[in-house]
Amino acid sequence: MKVPFKWLNEYVTLPWDAEETARRFTMAGLKVEDLYYDRLDISGVVTARILKVTPHPGRNDLKVGVLDAGGPKYCVVSGAPGFSEGNVTVLAVPGARLPGNVVIGTRDIAGTRSEGMVLSSNELLTGGSPRPREDIILLPSDTPLGKPAEDIFELDDWVIDLELTVNFSHCLSILGVAIEASALSGAPLRLPGILEKWQWASPRGSAEPEGMPKAKQKFAIELPDPDLCPRYVGKTVRGVTFRYSPVKVERRLWLSGMRPVNAVVDATNYVMLETGQPLHAFDEDRLRGRAIFARRSRPGEVIVTLDGEERSLPEGTLVIADEAGPVAIAGVMGGKETEVTEDTKNLLLESAYFSPLSVRLTSQKLKLRTEAALRFEKGVDPTAQAAVAERAAEMISALAGGEPYPGRAETNVLSPCPKVIRLRSKSVERTLGVAVSREECETILSGLRFGVEKSPDKTGSSEDSWCIVVPPRRVDISEEIDLVEEIARYYGYERFPERHLSKAIPGGPPGKDFVRVERLRDFLVSLGGLEAISNSLISPSDLAKLGWDEKDPRGNPVRLTNPLSSSESCLRTSLLPGLLKAVIANQRAKVPGALLWEIGNVFFRSSEELPLEVRELGIVSFGLQRPKTWLEDESLSSFFQMKGLVTAILELAGIEDVTFLPKASMPFHPGKSARIVAKGSTVGEVGELHPACESALEIIPPVSMAWLSLDALLGLSQEKKFTPISRFMPVERDLAVVVPEEVPAGEVLGAIKQTGKDLVSVTLFDIWRKPPVPEGFKSLAVRIVYQAFDRTLTEEEIAVDRQNIVRELERRFGAKQRV
């Protein structure tokens, strides 16, 4: 909403300049999106009187005149009808500059020198040519001569461009903003023209003054769909002539972002900008029949709108129709057939209340965003239609001549019921934390034109309260808290003291899981992992590339009904697609390797209303993990790197008895992956990327990855408990056994741990497959650390234990001790 500052000051004389006003507006909730000084870029344009006019020697459509610009005289050629002796007009002297960098010089017109040019409003304001039937500007004859146009017309102004939030629809008008400005500054509001008499914007709404003349109307107003149009006013103006608006009106329309059309249309737009009530002018003589209907459209109805487009109306669209058919799309745009033209004599002005939702849907469906629709869809003052119609008639009469015809054709099914809200000073204080004085509350609310009445204490309670009458234009106010907000805004947010919550901290520290997940993050960082955050919107093809089909829960994602693109059309079912995309992106950037991890939600279809959200940890490593240095060899991403990482995480989580069962599902390499099982359930998978996925993704191996269900990990993990430290010395013993190749090493280690007594750790430190170990066998060398809690272990005890272990390994795996 663009607010020209001089226009605003016509209704309220502000004690501030535009900049200070903008600051005050911002701090009262009228957000200023932009503030700029708009000065018409002209020079050398002055007032001048036409002293003498003679016919042009060569052309009879032109005249030659001598103009007095307050001293200097100019000889100018013009064909304008107003170019006659005695008239005062506006002259662009040679060298003058008009908007659009148009420079006026001395020209030869059909053989006669013209020293400059007399201007029409359009030439002055836009630098363009005169419009059809546009005359030069004519000024009162007492206008001082030689005055620059800037001093005569309002050609420079500050514009405050407001970005209004949806609760500020009452400020979609200069007067609406003026009311706020008046409340902010205390300066009185001046209502223009007839609006004062109609009590426009008063707490109980506009009302017709006593003794207004009445007359029989040409049209009857029929409202068969009162849910969409409950109030319609038609006001007739007879005998208008075709004209363009004065410079001031045109300039203000330009500043407000609207294009001047002609005096009648401009007057309706001007009054809309002034009051917020959209208006439409029909050529009365082109309306057929004797009734105007605001009704739902019928199947197959079409209308050619003002912009020349033929539009077929979706059935049920609210239209304005005469007895022959639709003449306007209600609240959105008028029809071409009944529009005001150069020949229009008589007008029917429409001022109506349309259902905001209906206008919004229509304007959305037809993709027509007009200034009128913008206002109707936010909700206009439902009592102001007659008052604004009268104001517009007054304005048209002033700009385009003609006489308002007495009375109005109108139908109104809205019942007048003032909105009254009880406001308790207790509510103000408990919400705001400050006891705003009664006087201040009253000043603020009455300044904003609320009706403030002392509450008769019907309930007998001793509560200090008021009855507040809400002006009908304030569609945003419906309950007590809305009034508290008005008080807070005008009291000033900066005036509230800062207070600090004092009560004991509720509920203690962040949730246990939250803290544990944060520790997990730190641990992953300490292992060299970079935390990734991936888009949770993915493409179904991302899942297909990983070998998941529709039968797999991971291949059957939750889909969006209105995605922006197919590449972001469903919710991730795993963190791996995102992490693998990260690998590809990094490989494209020639990053030689990285360890990336992410903690986040994945989503699965569910029989419940909402999808299942599961928190997972995903890890991926690719390429070089440690570079070759002069000290050590390089190390690459591998199954065992990833398994080591996962093992450490499981240990960190305090989960014991984890088994890595061979062969995880897609997208893992079947021979180089494992399913991680703890307490009987799968908690994750670990392994290298399946070669098929490598080629589908165009990814460079080696790539290893793992996922773990965080919820399972947190669920299984155990609280940390201190175990006393043994006072007795540990004893180390090495043991080597030869077993058949197919025996999994993990089972041998497991058997040692199960069989041995007082074992602290069992570490596999070598695997040997060459002679003297026979082919098809391998030698496993382990270091066993013994330590008892209550005594020093004797050599005999250890020897017995070792024998037990060897015997058990022999029994289970056919193992032979290697000596």
Add this chain to the structure above:
Amino acid sequence: MDDRIRAVKEKALEQIERAQSLGELEAVRVRYLGRKGEIPLLLKTIGTLPPEERPSFGAEVNSLRERVEQALERKRQELERQVIEARVTEEKVDTSLPGQYFEPGALHPLTRALRDIIGIFYGMGFTVYESRETETDEMNFVKLNIAPGHPARDMQETFYLTESTLLRTHTSPGQVRGMLSMAGELPVRFVVPGRVYRRDPTDASHHPVFHQVEGLAVDTDVSFCDLRGVVMSFAKRFFGEETRIRLRPSYFPFTEPSCEVDVSCVLCKGKGCSVCGNSGWLEVAGAGMVHPNVIRNGGYDPERVTGFAFGFGLDRLAMLKYGIDDIRLFYSNDKRFLSQFRGF
């Protein structure tokens, strides 16, 4: 003194003095003091002496033993010192060679910023409540005073899953879910961090997935002044003491009165630049007193309790904090970006 003793003594002391290494010295020790060494052997000859000479012979042998032991100890210390000196002068590394390679990991900058934020709010008595990402229309809109047809729905382009379910467009449904989880207990005070989704085409400042942090405090005596206190303290601590902060009236359907929290532009220090649209101010958060309907939807009585809520964009805060000019970097998972956030 017995000649034999004198001879042993002179020989022993001389050999000790001549020893070149700890090994030689040990050999000397064994030769003289070992079980079959010369000094024990001398002592064994004591039986061949007349009884009256025995005591003095014994005493002399003992004094010889002490003397040799002392000499050995002195020599041992000397040799050890030489060994250490030799090692210190001979052993040397090229300290300019690179050390063992360690590559530290890094938290994502959004996580770093979030930790700072949660830390600040934790200090003010806020706990963390985590709410779901897929939501019902009811929770995301209706319970927050945004009925069907409400113009606020236009402001939030929503991804729908079905007619009645969607991806949350803000963390605000966490207010209602969090309150319901408290089951009427007071005071309510938590923040809700998390991912949110908007149907905005991606560009340098928009990403369909981004993050918000919501906060809520409800109690019998919570007012706009407390909101001001909490929000102002947060902004000061997060952006720095020198930051100017203002609360500007605004509109949200689920709070009333509502405000935007503006901080003086961190780039131009309030003078006006392209980042702040020449206003000198940056919008960093929305806040307000919780609307009575929302309090009611959370299972509390708005006549008995009041509350305030606030919410801000984590991505935007992190962009300002770290000077990142493109939101897409957060979701790029580019090592060259992520590894810049290593360290404390």
